[in-house]
Amino acid sequence: MDEYERPVFFHLMEYAAEAEGDVIDMVSGTPDWEPPEALRDGLKRYADGDSRSFQYPPSDGLSGLREAIAERRGVDVDRVVITNGAGEANYLAMATALETYSGDEIVLADPVYPYYHKRTEMLNGTPRFVTSEADGTLDPVAVRDVTSDDTAAIVVNSPNNPTGGVYGRETKRELVEIAEANDALFISDEVYDRFVYDEGAFETALSFESPNLVVTNSFSKSMAITGYRVGYGVFPPEIVDEIRTRHMLVNVTSSRPAQRAVLDALSETPEAYYERNREMLAERVRTFCAALEEAGAEYTRPKGGFYVMARFEGYPGTLENTERLIDETGVAGMPGNAFGETRTDWLRFAVVTPRVTEAAGRLAAYFG
Amino acid sequence: MDEYERPVFFHLMEYAAEAEGDVIDMVSGTPDWEPPEALRDGLKRYADGDSRSFQYPPSDGLSGLREAIAERRGVDVDRVVITNGAGEANYLAMATALETYSGDEIVLADPVYPYYHKRTEMLNGTPRFVTSEADGTLDPVAVRDVTSDDTAAIVVNSPNNPTGGVYGRETKRELVEIAEANDALFISDEVYDRFVYDEGAFETALSFESPNLVVTNSFSKSMAITGYRVGYGVFPPEIVDEIRTRHMLVNVTSSRPAQRAVLDALSETPEAYYERNREMLAERVRTFCAALEEAGAEYTRPKGGFYVMARFEGYPGTLENTERLIDETGVAGMPGNAFGETRTDWLRFAVVTPRVTEAAGRLAAYFG
Numbered sequence: 001m002d003e004y005e006r007p008v009f010f011h012l013m014e015y016a017a018e019a020e021g022d023v024i025d026m027v028s029g030t031p032d033w034e035p036p037e038a039l040r041d042g043l044k045r046y047a048d049g050d051s052r053s054f055q056y057p058p059s060d061g062l063s064g065l066r067e068a069i070a071e072r073r074g075v076d077v078d079r080v081v082i083t084n085g086a087g088e089a090n091y092l093a094m095a096t097a098l099e100t101y102s103g104d105e106i107v108l109a110d111p112v113y114p115y116y117h118k119r120t121e122m123l124n125g126t127p128r129f130v131t132s133e134a135d136g137t138l139d140p141v142a143v144r145d146v147t148s149d150d151t152a153a154i155v156v157n158s159p160n161n162p163t164g165g166v167y168g169r170e171t172k173r174e175l176v177e178i179a180e181a182n183d184a185l186f187i188s189d190e191v192y193d194r195f196v197y198d199e200g201a202f203e204t205a206l207s208f209e210s211p212n213l214v215v216t217n218s219f220s221k222s223m224a225i226t227g228y229r230v231g232y233g234v235f236p237p238e239i240v241d242e243i244r245t246r247h248m249l250v251n252v253t254s255s256r257p258a259q260r261a262v263l264d265a266l267s268e269t270p271e272a273y274y275e276r277n278r279e280m281l282a283e284r285v286r287t288f289c290a291a292l293e294e295a296g297a298e299y300t301r302p303k304g305g306f307y308v309m310a311r312f313e314g315y316p317g318t319l320e321n322t323e324r325l326i327d328e329t330g331v332a333g334m335p336g337n338a339f340g341e342t343r344t345d346w347l348r349f350a351v352v353t354p355r356v357t358e359a360a361g362r363l364a365a366y367f368g
Numbered sequence: 369m370d371e372y373e374r375p376v377f378f379h380l381m382e383y384a385a386e387a388e389g390d391v392i393d394m395v396s397g398t399p400d401w402e403p404p405e406a407l408r409d410g411l412k413r414y415a416d417g418d419s420r421s422f423q424y425p426p427s428d429g430l431s432g433l434r435e436a437i438a439e440r441r442g443v444d445v446d447r448v449v450i451t452n453g454a455g456e457a458n459y460l461a462m463a464t465a466l467e468t469y470s471g472d473e474i475v476l477a478d479p480v481y482p483y484y485h486k487r488t489e490m491l492n493g494t495p496r497f498v499t500s501e502a503d504g505t506l507d508p509v510a511v512r513d514v515t516s517d518d519t520a521a522i523v524v525n526s527p528n529n530p531t532g533g534v535y536g537r538e539t540k541r542e543l544v545e546i547a548e549a550n551d552a553l554f555i556s557d558e559v560y561d562r563f564v565y566d567e568g569a570f571e572t573a574l575s576f577e578s579p580n581l582v583v584t585n586s587f588s589k590s591m592a593i594t595g596y597r598v599g600y601g602v603f604p605p606e607i608v609d610e611i612r613t614r615h616m617l618v619n620v621t622s623s624r625p626a627q628r629a630v631l632d633a634l635s636e637t638p639e640a641y642y643e644r645n646r647e648m649l650a651e652r653v654r655t656f657c658a659a660l661e662e663a664g665a666e667y668t669r670p671k672g673g674f675y676v677m678a679r680f681e682g683y684p685g686t687l688e689n690t691e692r693l694i695d696e697t698g699v700a701g702m703p704g705n706a707f708g709e710t711r712t713d714w715l716r717f718a719v720v721t722p723r724v725t726e727a728a729g730r731l732a733a734y735f736g
Contacts, residue, residue, distance in 0.1 A: 010427065030423045040415045043625060047411035055398045055594045059378070084452055087620040119617045226423045227624035249487045252455040255623030256595035257411060 042264025089233035136165020140174035164302020291360025410632025504533020508542035532670020659728025
């Protein structure tokens, strides 16, 4: 970590904000829809509450929130630790893998969610990349090829950022097995699990019992509150106390107002809230892909998540081209080369705007 | 980090809560007074606000909050990073010191704030202890003796937890010099700076300009909101980008509702709020010390902070004795042996209860 590697998307969000003319922001996965009403109400009740509730919660999170999560996920509550977003849960799992499991390599898919890659480097681990399939899924055979005693962890997110691929039950079962066979942790990041567009495509890794399995998640996407930083990990009993200690020594505990608001929202929000947002995103994906089709672009139709990757002939996914696209079309995406080596010709667009049809039209006009 | 080392105070708070009979809780430094009214109002306004404000703030914190802190502290805003409490700021500074500066030793005072010690071990650093003076201050000559090229950082907190000692200007100046001479970071944790009882005793390390100086702080104590987790570090320009990267890769960003409430409280809370709480604590310290005096106990009169250390003849500060004290007197403190090697005969009492006179009376009756 010799220099300050500010993630490209912060740069591009600023670039888009400062650009002249109207820009449709499809840079980052920031929800543009409303949080659950019960979340606002919960936060207001908390603000009026006893000042004792303004003090340290338990280090591993409000017990009511941990219990609600444990019940929903069908796991023992002792395995649940509330974290400062899924980001911290992934950090804790990866740091513990490198500290406690054999090996110093972390196996990641390429295209890669950049935080995984940079975090591996920060932890002085060695990233090992596996090329994803054309549809954004991961072939366990390819994972097996790069996994060895040197592997400390395998980290995947499904539904996937940036490809939209969704790994099915069989893939996850095999990843669990591969982790077990190599004294590694399988870290399954499932933050987009409420946004799956092909029924039955997704299965949580919690369907499997393994001492080598960690599942991370958060409420950032499902409740449209990326700034609240309420996430969690479900850890195996073998390492959960080590995880708790690291969490305590890094963060002491997570912010209580946000935890309390999420707890209220979790118990009071009807399933229809999640369903409505999922359908809205599915419709945006359909619309955007249809327009890309019409524009003659190559693209990956996502089975889940917020992102569509597209490739325009003769227009590689560099930072310069992404900036040029902002200036010349008013559509802001992410360059494919921010996600590793295998999709450098591509661009990624987040469907977190109602203006996806307009955006696709602009792209079609520009490239058509 | 072979086993789960749950800090003793969590254990004791539970023990006190489960004890039969009335227990006066003087275990942890959790404020028992009210937060600023503007903080509650700010949180409610936020809860009703635009849902865009529920999304990711800048990774290094809300710019208004960073600016308000920079202005108050008289530093360049680029040096300010908002963290998940001072705990995270200390973690970031210590991890960066071990990564980037020469040496793998961290110099700490004994008695030690346990988080420093445990965090050093988690980071695979080697703690080197300097025995504090009888009044809880630190002799720079003693620090110089244990500091060398092997030193990555010197970490102190003043007003001190657990001794109540306050390091003056000259001590801080020398600690800055020692850090500079040994390619080390001097990390000055000043979370109790609003609670100084001897006028003029305290001076912030920000009075000195040095590329080897980090100052950490938080609003947990000054605003009585330990559960909000809003802290910050003021870092030297040479490492602030590395700090930003680590913060981003560990936590992405800190929780926004809490940041927003603190920002409102910071601009709207009159100085009288802080002054009133400082005076209340000063009075509790006086009362408690007077009762200890009467009981014939040895004690350290704190010049700042929330804690009074006391020694009762023939009653060493072990966990067992602390539990026995809860059961037999209804006063819950912390065992001195939780804070290193030099005060194992002592107990620590946090004056975060209005019942300090009663507590001291119980102790006097028991030991008298």
